[in-house]
Amino acid sequence: MKRFIGFVKKEFYHIFRDKRTMFILFGMPIAQIMLFGFAITNEINNVNIAILDKSKDNETQKIINKISASSYFKINEKITNEDQIESVFMKGKVKAVLVFEKDFIKNLQTLKQAKVQVITDATDPNVANTISNYVNAILQNYTQEINKNNKPSHQIQTQTQLYYNPELKSVFTFVPGVMTIILMLVSAMMTSISITREKELGTMEVLLVSPIKPFQVIIGKVFPYIFLSIINATIILLLGFFVFKMPIEGNLFLLAFESILFITTALSLGILISTVSNSQQTAMMLSLMGLMLPVIILSGFIFPVSSMPLHLQIISNIIPAKWFIIIIKAILLKGATLNMIWKETIILIGMTLFFIGLSVKKYKIRLE
Amino acid sequence: MGIIVQNISKSYNKIKAIDAISFEVKEGELFGLIGPDGAGKTTIFRILTTLLLANEGSASVAGFDVVKDYKAIRNSVGYMPGKFSLYQDLSVEENLKFFATIFGTTIEENYDLIKDIYIQIEPFKARRAGALSGGMKQKLALCCALIHKPKVLFLDEPTTGVDPVSRKEFWEMLKRLQEKGLTILVSTPYMDEAELCDRIALIQKGSILKIDKPANIIKDYHRIIYDVKAKNRHQLILDLKNYPSQYSVFAFGEYIHYIDKNENFSATDLDNYLRQNQHSEIEIRVTNPTIEDVFMDL
Numbered sequence: 001m002k003r004f005i006g007f008v009k010k011e012f013y014h015i016f017r018d019k020r021t022m023f024i025l026f027g028m029p030i031a032q033i034m035l036f037g038f039a040i041t042n043e044i045n046n047v048n049i050a051i052l053d054k055s056k057d058n059e060t061q062k063i064i065n066k067i068s069a070s071s072y073f074k075i076n077e078k079i080t081n082e083d084q085i086e087s088v089f090m091k092g093k094v095k096a097v098l099v100f101e102k103d104f105i106k107n108l109q110t111l112k113q114a115k116v117q118v119i120t121d122a123t124d125p126n127v128a129n130t131i132s133n134y135v136n137a138i139l140q141n142y143t144q145e146i147n148k149n150n151k152p153s154h155q156i157q158t159q160t161q162l163y164y165n166p167e168l169k170s171v172f173t174f175v176p177g178v179m180t181i182i183l184m185l186v187s188a189m190m191t192s193i194s195i196t197r198e199k200e201l202g203t204m205e206v207l208l209v210s211p212i213k214p215f216q217v218i219i220g221k222v223f224p225y226i227f228l229s230i231i232n233a234t235i236i237l238l239l240g241f242f243v244f245k246m247p248i249e250g251n252l253f254l255l256a257f258e259s260i261l262f263i264t265t266a267l268s269l270g271i272l273i274s275t276v277s278n279s280q281q282t283a284m285m286l287s288l289m290g291l292m293l294p295v296i297i298l299s300g301f302i303f304p305v306s307s308m309p310l311h312l313q314i315i316s317n318i319i320p321a322k323w324f325i326i327i328i329k330a331i332l333l334k335g336a337t338l339n340m341i342w343k344e345t346i347i348l349i350g351m352t353l354f355f356i357g358l359s360v361k362k363y364k365i366r367l368e
Numbered sequence: 369m370g371i372i373v374q375n376i377s378k379s380y381n382k383i384k385a386i387d388a389i390s391f392e393v394k395e396g397e398l399f400g401l402i403g404p405d406g407a408g409k410t411t412i413f414r415i416l417t418t419l420l421l422a423n424e425g426s427a428s429v430a431g432f433d434v435v436k437d438y439k440a441i442r443n444s445v446g447y448m449p450g451k452f453s454l455y456q457d458l459s460v461e462e463n464l465k466f467f468a469t470i471f472g473t474t475i476e477e478n479y480d481l482i483k484d485i486y487i488q489i490e491p492f493k494a495r496r497a498g499a500l501s502g503g504m505k506q507k508l509a510l511c512c513a514l515i516h517k518p519k520v521l522f523l524d525e526p527t528t529g530v531d532p533v534s535r536k537e538f539w540e541m542l543k544r545l546q547e548k549g550l551t552i553l554v555s556t557p558y559m560d561e562a563e564l565c566d567r568i569a570l571i572q573k574g575s576i577l578k579i580d581k582p583a584n585i586i587k588d589y590h591r592i593i594y595d596v597k598a599k600n601r602h603q604l605i606l607d608l609k610n611y612p613s614q615y616s617v618f619a620f621g622e623y624i625h626y627i628d629k630n631e632n633f634s635a636t637d638l639d640n641y642l643r644q645n646q647h648s649e650i651e652i653r654v655t656n657p658t659i660e661d662v663f664m665d666l
Contacts, residue, residue: 006469010458017457202453206512209417209447211439212470365438367419 003212007220014194015224021190029182029232033239036174044130048076050094052085055104063116063142067098072134089121096120096131164333172247175240176328177301179233180321183259184295187229187266188273189287195221195274196283205367214365222267229263230256249335258331258341261348262324266291268355269320275362295321323347369431370395370551371416371520376425378411385411386574388425393553393567398546400565401555402659408574409555410450413524416553417447430519430551446518448509450525456498460489460508463497464515471516481548482511485541503534510541521545523554527561539564559660570663577666582659589657591615591665594635595623597651598642607645611638618664625661626652 015021049067053060068075076094079085085097099117101107108114118135120128165172195218198204207217237255240246248255269291277283296302298312299321305313316322323344330336338345371393378385386408393399401409414420416429418438426433432440454463464486468475479486489507492500497508506526513521523542527535539561546552554565562568563582570577570585578585598604601624608617608626615627626638635652642650 003470003472006466010455010462010466013458013462014455201456202449202451203455205414205419205449206447206453206467207470208419209442209445210467210470211443211472366421367414368421 004216004220007212007216008223011194011220011224015228024190025186025228025232026235028185029178029236030239032178032182033175033236036178037171037239037244044072044127044134046074047072047096047127047131048094049073049096049098049131050077050079050085050088051075052079052082052097052099054102055100057105059105059108059114060100063100063139064098066142067135067138070134070138085119094121095124095127096135098135169244171240171244172333173301173329175236175244175246176325176332177299179236179259179328180262180299180301180324181292181295182232182236183229183263183324184266184291184321185287186232187225187263188270188291189284191222191225191267191270192273192277192283192287193280195271196277196280199274200279208365208367214363215360218271218359218363222271225267225270226260226263229266230260233259233263246332248332250331251335251337254338255328255331258324258327258345258348261345261352262320262327265320265324265348265352265355268352268359271359272355272362275359275364294319298322299325301325320348320351323351370397371399371427371429371553373412373416373427374425376412376415376422376427378408378415378420378422384574389571389574389576390425391569391576391579393551395551396546396549398542398552398554398564398566400562400568401553401571402557402559402562402568402663403555403571404557406573407571409571410524413447413449413522413553413555417445417522418442444519446513446516446521448513448521448523448526450528452505452509454497454505454509454512457496459494459496460500461493463508464511467512468515473516475515478515478517481517481545482514484544485514486511488537503530503538506530506534506538507541510538514545518550520551520553523552525555525557527556527558535561559658559663562659568659570659570666572663572666578662585659585662586657589662589665591627591657591661592633593655593657593661594626594628594638595620595651595653595655596626596638597623597649598647599649600647603645604642604647607642607647611641616664620658620660623655625655625664627661627665 015025051064053064064075067073077088079088079097082099085099088094088097097119099119101115101117104114116139118132120131122128198207208214237246237248241248270287273283273286273290277286298305298308298316298319300316301321305316305322308316327336327341327344327348330341334340371391373392374390376389377387389408389412391399401412403409411420415422416427416434418434418441421435426435428434429441430444432438432444434441455466458466464475468478475482485507489500489504489511492504497505500508510523510526513523527538530538535558542552542554543564556562565582567579567581568585569579580588596604596608601619604624605617605619608614608624613629613633615629616625617627618625628638639650639652
């Protein structure tokens with residue numbers, strides 16, 4: 001035990017004395033969460049739009065007021081004819097143009113229907129889509145208001161309700177995603193690098209020719225990172241909770257348990273990487289290419305798994321991060337209990353045991 | 369009970385690193401493996417410290433088999449690899465403390481064994497190991513290898529990259545450790561250090577050429593060696609090599625060691641030959657052979 005404590009103490013010296021390690025450990029999570037939270041977002045807010053009102057009557061004015069009253073849109077420009085549409089888009093000043101047809105109020109009263117055209121700049125398809133959805137919603141709302149008194153004979157009304165994230169805040173998906181990436185990065189990459197560093201510097205040779213057992217070396221290496229990863233996960237959740245008003249609906253103990261489980265999975269992957277690489281560079285490349293990219297691309301963090309081609313959907317099943325993202329979203333947003341996520345939990349446990357088993361088998365008690 | 373090596377061979381990717389090597393180190397002996405880089409010294413060390421498995425042959429250290437009883441060996445030997453293998457970002461004291469804990473002991477417990485050496489680096493005990501000079505680093509590494517009172521000490525090229533004064537000190541320390549009963553196996557590419565060992569094995573290209581006491585090895589050497597010196601050293605080597613009866617010519621310190629094929633060699637003839645070749649300030653005298661001379665002749 002004394003040996004183990006001595007070893008862990010040494011590991012902490014390494015970590016705290018290396019500025020780069022410290023930066024990756026504590027600078028990265030905060031930078032990433034702020035970046036994703038504030039800068040990279042597909043919500044729309046204060047989007048500039050232009051209006052082409054060919055009717056200029058009471059009704060169109062009411063609709064325009066309603067649109068500009070929402071925090072989503074800002075009316076930037078009023079144009080007078082269709083030729084200007086192209087040029088405002090080219091100038092890049094607006095993301096959408098709303099066109100009210102001629103005789104809007106007359107058509108609405110006599111024909112019982114009037115037309116609004118929504119033209120969006122689809123160079124950014126997601127934003128374009130969201131804009132047209134928002135405009136539709138506002139117009140729908142407006143039609144309902146004017147139909148309040150004279151009910152039409154037949155009508156199907158859809159009532160959409162968005163559960164768990166009613167405002168469609170992207171932070172709610174980014175916080176779990178960033179947490180997954182950071183835990184993976186810190187746990188897998190940092191441990192694999194710190195183990196291979198001993199190989200590279202030759203200190204592993206001295207450690208092998210000493211009474212300390214290989215598994216003590218591994219656990220001693222891993223232990224500080226479990227500790228630091230838990231701190232990291234806490235920082236991310238606190239930032240999400242206080243800065244971005246991310247809800248934490250589920251049980252905190254369950255959340256802690258699942259996070260520690262995922263940290264262990266990532267650590268076992270880190271150990272596995274260190275058993276197959278002999279230099280810090282190999283370990284880093286393996287971690288980045290083999291872990292980070294799949295986590296970002298295939299875990300469902302940025303691209304939804306359900307909209308991937310079938311073969312990628314199948315591959316995504318072997319990415320531990322995918323299961324952790326499902327688990328943590330369920331806990332944070334839905335307040336899930338263990339009997340709702342037991343399947344994913346068992347998959348993670350299985351993966352962890354597999355990686356540990358493989359590392360033990362691959363671990364060398366000698367130099368070759 | 370020291371070290372017994374029997375017919376050990378080891379290949380890396382079909383390239384033989386060492387070939388059927390056998391030698392014995394008696395308990396309490398200071399034994400030297402002498403040979404140039406790439407002779408296979410490090411491979412021998414790694415096999416004996418249980419870090420590598422030999423392809424053929426058997427070996428034992430302090431009575432333990434290197435394959436079967438590897439754990440027992442790891443408990444009872446001290447090993448200092450050729451490359452500086454301590455933690456550069458830890459201070460001198462932290463390194464020593466760390467190795468003491470790993471071996472289940474404390475600095476205080478075995479202080480008497482390392483005292484002579486540690487005293488010299490103690491003024492720098494708060495300094496990071498990476499900021500030490502070469503000689504200091506080696507002294508610290510030796511302390512770390514000794515902290516658990518090993519029965520056998522393995523030192524792989526401990527003085528490579530160390531200045532001559534520190535090298536001399538280092539060997540004095542080894543002698544003192546030997547007096548305390550340690551068995552020491554040390555390797556070095558420096559021939560002058562060979563004479564400080566009890567016995568040496570001369571190794572080249574993975575084979576042992578000779579094992580004996582340094583004095584015996586020199587005594588067995590029958591050729592007469594001449595120190596030759598002249599103003600133009602480079603030209604001197606070329607001209608000596610062209611001398612009809614030359615046997616071997618190589619640079620040795622400020623002199624050129626010259627050996628002649630003939631027993632009735634006359635220094636005056638050589639002197640005349642060199643004068644004819646426009647050499648000045650010529651010196652020719654008989655000198656005592658050293659291990660290096662023996663080695664060059666093997």
